[in-house]
Amino acid sequence: MKCLVVLCAIAAVAVAKPGYLPGGIAGLAGLAGVGAPLVAAGYAGPIAVPAITAGGVPVDTPEVQVARAAHAAAHAAAGNAAAAAAAAPGGAILAARGVVVGAPAVYAGPQHVPVLTAAGVPVDTPDVQAARAAHAVAQATSAAAAAAGSGGAILAARGVVVGAPAVYAGPQHIPVLTAGGVPVDTPEVQAARAADAAAHLAAKARLG
Structure with missing residues (x-):
């Protein structure tokens, strides 16, 4: 029924x-089991029925098993090549520097942790301190040599400090301003203007 x-x-x-x-x-x-069997529409190929392990995990098909074996063989070959590279003359040097041959280069050396002052400024390392001291000595030596040279007295007389950046130490001109804020010509400029006006008048007189 x-x-x-x-x-x-x-x-x-x-x-x-x-x-x-x-x-x-x-x-x-x-x-009903009579005549030709019923065929599903569309796909008519074989249906894969996976083999299941006792744990309920599908067993790899033969194609997957072959691909896994090929991958394992290629992985082993790459490992052997890496071992051969490590055994080469340069391998010991790389290994001593913490570089794993055949793997991405990763720095494994010491890490510098700076010492900070109370204000949070890093303190110079001993190497930097030594370099600064050597630089200061070299600069002082250069300044002393320049002062002892023939040009040292001339430079000192002109107000130039030997061994330091050249700085002008001569007199400074402070202009005189009119009520409108316009600078008044210096005596030299006034004399030059008068001479120019006289020359201009003389040339005009000659031309008639």
Whole structure:
């Protein structure tokens, strides 16, 4: 009775929507075991039924097993090549520097942790301190040599500090301003203007 109900339901669906049941009404014969078996629409190839282990994990297909074996062999070959490179003359040097041959280069040397002052400024390392001291001595020596040279007295007389950046130490001109804020010509400029005006008048007189 139950089988009859199922067959009637499938027949009703097939009639209501043609193409839903492959073979139409005739396809029902396959369900009843009569005539040709019922074939699913679309894919008609083999169906993979995976083998399951006791833990419920699917077993790899033969193609996957072959690919895994090839990958393992390639990995082993790369490891052997890396070992051969480590055994080469340069391998010992790289290994001593903490570089793993055959792997991405990763710095494994000592890390510098700076000492900070109370204000949070890093303190110079001993190497930097020594370099600063040597630089100061060299600068002082150069300044003393320049002062002892023939040009030292001349530079000192001109107000130039030997061994330091040249800084002008001569007199500074402070201009005199009119009520309108315009600088007044210096005596030298006034004399030059007068001489220019006289020359201009003389040339005009000659030309008539």
